[in-house]
Amino acid sequence: MQILRTEGKSIEVLLVEDSPGDVRLTKEAFREANEAVHVNVVADGVEAMAFLNQIGNYFRAPRPDLILLDLNLPKMDGREVLARIKNDDSLKTIPTVILSTSEAAADIEKSYELHANCYLNKPVLFDAFDSLVKNINNFWLTEVTLPRQEQSVLVSN
Amino acid sequence: MQIIGNNGVNIEVLLVEDSPGDVRLTLEAFHGANPAVHLNIAADGAEAMEFLNREGKHARAPRPDLILLDLNLPKMDGREVLAKIKTHSILKTIPTVILTTSEAEADISKSYQLHANCYLRKPVQLDVFESLVESINDFWLTAVRLPQQS
Numbered sequence: 056m057q058i059l060r061t062e063g064k065s066i067e068v069l070l071v072e073d074s075p076g077d078v079r080l081t082k083e084a085f086r087e088a089n090e091a092v093h094v095n096v097v098a099d100g101v102e103a104m105a106f107l108n109q110i111g112n113y114f115r116a117p118r119p120d121l122i123l124l125d126l127n128l129p130k131m132d133g134r135e136v137l138a139r140i141k142n143d144d145s146l147k148t149i150p151t152v153i154l155s156t157s158e159a160a161a162d163i164e165k166s167y168e169l170h171a172n173c174y175l176n177k178p179v180l181f182d183a184f185d186s187l188v189k190n191i192n193n194f195w196l197t198e199v200t201l202p203r204q205e206q207s208v209l210v211s212n
Numbered sequence: 213m214q215i216i217g218n219n220g221v222n223i224e225v226l227l228v229e230d231s232p233g234d235v236r237l238t239l240e241a242f243h244g245a246n247p248a249v250h251l252n253i254a255a256d257g258a259e260a261m262e263f264l265n266r267e268g269k270h271a272r273a274p275r276p277d278l279i280l281l282d283l284n285l286p287k288m289d290g291r292e293v294l295a296k297i298k299t300h301s302i303l304k305t306i307p308t309v310i311l312t313t314s315e316a317e318a319d320i321s322k323s324y325q326l327h328a329n330c331y332l333r334k335p336v337q338l339d340v341f342e343s344l345v346e347s348i349n350d351f352w353l354t355a356v357r358l359p360q361q362s
Contacts, residue, residue, distance in 0.1 A: 148324035
């Protein structure tokens with residue numbers, strides 16, 4: 056059974072990722088794991104903030120139910136994106152999952168300090184990547200109670 | 213294969229829960245899901261803070277790898293415990309999962325505002341409760357990279 060959130064609409068995931076290969080793997084894995092998920096992709100940190108603040112081309116961007124954030128990004132670093140999200144009164148409630156190849160203890164520690172909701176290592180093997188996305192879907196988009204989409208409701212009214 | 217966290221030692225979970233029934237269910241479910249988990253219990257919010265700050269009878273308490281926190285607690289409310297953890301420079305990095313029967317939108321929103329790592333509803337049925345604990349184990353204690361024990 057598919058879980059549809061926000062009154063039967065799709066589940067909006069924002070993927071902040073500069074590697075086209077990883078974007079494609081993530082989209083394919085979500086398509087298999089949960090048809091209700093719509094993956095929005097931005098390729099750098101500046102674009103991520105424009106999407107979240109509905110600026111420029113993103114003026115009709117949905118408020119994400121979940122953010123998947125890489126740490127090493129062009130233009131604006133993932134750490135700074137994370138800090139901005141978690142210091143913004145409106146954005147801070149959006150669960151933000153770090154998805155990074157970095158295994159450095161300093162990156163893990165810093166991410167939790169900045170209030171990342173969790174830290175996941177991006178696997179190199181295809182199978183492991185697939186199962187990680189399934190894991191994210193099963194936990195964050197099925198078990199977890201997410202905050203309601205206050206912003207979207209206001210916009211659509 | 214069992215996953216043993218933090219260099220082969222036990223995985224320390226702090227459960228902050230005042231209902232003896234829920235404590236027992238959680239203990240049994242973790243026992244089934246992952247024998248490496250050591251569940252530490254605090255029955256109210258004040259005791260949770262003593263445990264985390266290693267005060268009184270909790271002077272030798274381990275630093276938890278994960279905290280499971282009920283919202284409605286005697287002595288000190290779960291919301292206040294959460295706020296204290298997430299504004300504390302040393303404790304804030306410990307993943308703190310809200311586990312509550314409350315379905316109130318205000319509780320959900322407030323918990324994320326206070327930087328709860330996630331919000332889970334405590335199920336009433338036994339088998340659903342067991343599968344939730346399995347999910348917590350599979351995700352938080354297997355897939356997630358936890359901060360190192362400092």
